[in-house]
Amino acid sequence: MSIFALFRKQRSAPMARERLQVLLAHERASSSSDLVSVLREEILAVIAKHVQLDNDKVKIKMDRDENVSILEIDVEIPLDATLKAA
Amino acid sequence: MGKVIVVTSGKGGVGKTTSSAALGAALAKRGDKVAVVDFDVGLRNLDLVMGAERRVVYDIVNVIQGDAKLPQALIRDKRVETLFLLPASQTRDKDALTPEGVEAVIAELKRYFDWVICDSPAGIESGATLAMRHADVAVVVTNPEVSSVRDSDRIIGLLDAKTLKAERGERMEKHLLLTRYDANRAERGDMLKVDDVLEILSIPLLGIIPESMDVLRASNIGAPVTLADANSAPAMAYFDAARRLAGETVPITIPGEKRGFFGKIFGRKAA
Numbered sequence: 001m002s003i004f005a006l007f008r009k010q011r012s013a014p015m016a017r018e019r020l021q022v023l024l025a026h027e028r029a030s031s032s033s034d035l036v037s038v039l040r041e042e043i044l045a046v047i048a049k050h051v052q053l054d055n056d057k058v059k060i061k062m063d064r065d066e067n068v069s070i071l072e073i074d075v076e077i078p079l080d081a082t083l084k085a086a
Numbered sequence: 087m088g089k090v091i092v093v094t095s096g097k098g099g100v101g102k103t104t105s106s107a108a109l110g111a112a113l114a115k116r117g118d119k120v121a122v123v124d125f126d127v128g129l130r131n132l133d134l135v136m137g138a139e140r141r142v143v144y145d146i147v148n149v150i151q152g153d154a155k156l157p158q159a160l161i162r163d164k165r166v167e168t169l170f171l172l173p174a175s176q177t178r179d180k181d182a183l184t185p186e187g188v189e190a191v192i193a194e195l196k197r198y199f200d201w202v203i204c205d206s207p208a209g210i211e212s213g214a215t216l217a218m219r220h221a222d223v224a225v226v227v228t229n230p231e232v233s234s235v236r237d238s239d240r241i242i243g244l245l246d247a248k249t250l251k252a253e254r255g256e257r258m259e260k261h262l263l264l265t266r267y268d269a270n271r272a273e274r275g276d277m278l279k280v281d282d283v284l285e286i287l288s289i290p291l292l293g294i295i296p297e298s299m300d301v302l303r304a305s306n307i308g309a310p311v312t313l314a315d316a317n318s319a320p321a322m323a324y325f326d327a328a329r330r331l332a333g334e335t336v337p338i339t340i341p342g343e344k345r346g347f348f349g350k351i352f353g354r355k356a357a
Contacts, residue, residue, distance in 0.1 A: 011275025016232050017282045024239050024286060067288070069246075 036062050043073060051077055088119075088196040091203045091331070092221035093263075094245075096237030098208030100229045101265040104301055104311065106205035107135050108321070109225070111310035112328035114169035118200040121160065123172040123191075125217035126207035127183055130174035136163065137308025138171055147175035150187030156194050165313050170199070183216050192220045210240060215248050222251070223259045223331070225292060229266045230278040238262075238287055261292035263327060268297045269342045280340060293327030295320050296341040 040060045047053060059074040093106045103126075110122040124132035127147065133139045138161045144154035149172075156172075163169035172195070175182060195202045206217035218224060224245050228238040242260060251258045264283060271277040284291055295301075296319050304314035312321045312328075319341045326336045 013272065013275045013278050013282065016278050017286070020232055020235055020286050023236065027236075027239070028243070 036060050039071070043075075047075060047077075053077055088121075088199045088202050089223060090192060090196065090221050091201060091223045091225060092206055092218040092245075093203060093225045093227060094206040094214060094218055094241050095227040095234070096208065096210060096214075096241040097229075097234045100227050100234050101263075101295070101301075102208070102227050103132050103135050103205055104305065105225065105227050105263055105265065105295070105324070106132060106203050107310035108312045108324040109328050109331065110201070110203045111163070111166055111169055112312040112325045113201050113203075113332065114163070114166045115312070116328070116332065117168060118332075119168045119170075119198065120201045120203065121170045121172055121195050121199045122203045122205060123195070124174035124205050125183070125213055126205065127174045127213060128176065128178055129207065130176060132171060132205050133161075133173045134308065135305050136171055136310060138163070138173075139308070142173045145173045145175040146191060147177060147182040149191055150182070150184060156191065165309070181212070183213065185216065185219070188216050189220065210244060214241075215244065218245055218249050220250055221245075221258070223261065224249075225261050225263050225331075226287070226289065227263045227265055228283060228287070230264060230268075230272065230280075230283055232278075235278070235283060235286055242287060242289060260289045261331075262287060262289050263292045263295065265295040266297045267294050267341070269340050291338055292330055293323050294338065294340055295323045295327075 040058055043060070044055065044058045047058070053076070057076040061072040061074075063070045063072070091109075093102050093109070095102050106122050110120045114120040122132060122136070123146065124130050125146075126132070130145070133142050141161050144159035146159065148154040149156050149159050159172055161171045161173065163171065172191075192202060204217045204221065207213040226238050226241060226245075228234050245258045245260055246252050249258055262284065264280060267280070268277055272279045280291070280294060298318065298320045300315055300318035300320050301311050304311035307314060311318065312324045315321055316325070323341050326339075329336045
């Protein structure tokens with residue numbers, strides 16, 4: 001970087017980069033939230049056919065990484081649930 | 087069986103049509119049989135950019151509606167004999183493209199051509215989703231500019247959700263084509279750098295096309311930039327991108343990068 005750079009206007013590209021990173025993190029999260037809620041409903045319905053469980057015992061999380069999207073499904077099944085369903 | 091490529095971007099005016107024509111011509115010059123298909127019904131322009139606007143008799147909608155056979159609608163390029171164009175129609179009925187019709191046309195093209203390049207319209211409406219639906223590979227055209235990058239991110243989301251490949255649970259191959267890049271402005275910090283865009287969109291890079299007068303010149307005379315002047319900087323960048331599409335390993339260079347005095351001494355951080 002030359003000494004003249006000190007007197008020039010502030011660089012704008014870093015701002016563009018930062019604004020995009022914040023915006024897209026938000027937009028990606030909101031666009032996948034529909035999918036997450038649909039998945040949650042359907043997974044719950046499938047499991048409920050076989051075991052009894054509460055609505056809030058199915059937790060779903062979606063993470064978008066550089067190369068992969070990770071879908072995390074966490075289902076808590078009560079100890080005696082299989083007995084009740086049978 | 088040919089490979090289907092969609093050239094898409096979300097945002098308009100970033101260089102989809104220019105890139106479709108340039109990549110199509112570059113692939114055809116290798117001897118491959120190439121069909122470039124204009125999906126922009128109502129606002130066709132690929133014919134104009136390729137210099138075939140006065141030779142359009144039938145278009146993709148005529149083929150879909152059964153008014154013409156595919157070979158009647160295909161226009162053979164006058165410069166490269168393995169390059170063909172399937173024009174869009176100028177009808178204002180945007181539902182003229184039906185999913186079944188597009189499927190049949192693409193299936194037929196795949197049988198005769200090595201490459202079927204689908205030039206997508208801007209936006210995220212049915213024209214754009216139909217253009218990407220049957221793709222094996224997507225080329226996402228992006229300018230180093232905030233609105234283009236944002237729209238590309240949307241399109242990447244659609245490619246991962248609304249294509250046949252995505253619906254079958256397969257991974258859609260996506261490549262970034264960064265166009266209108268000005269290395270000097272990026273170096274000065276007034277334009278997003280290649281690495282910035284790559285980090286934000288996280289898809290692999292197909293090529294960097296420099297901002298250049300040669301692109302406008304080529305469209306003025308009605309030739310893909312790779313045919314208008316094969317030695318110009320944008321043409322060489324498109325030729326490299328085409329070789330990468332064809333599976334060759336070609337090192338990425340940033341065209342037009344001039345180094346200052348200190349840059350020459352200390353070198354540049356590897357991308």
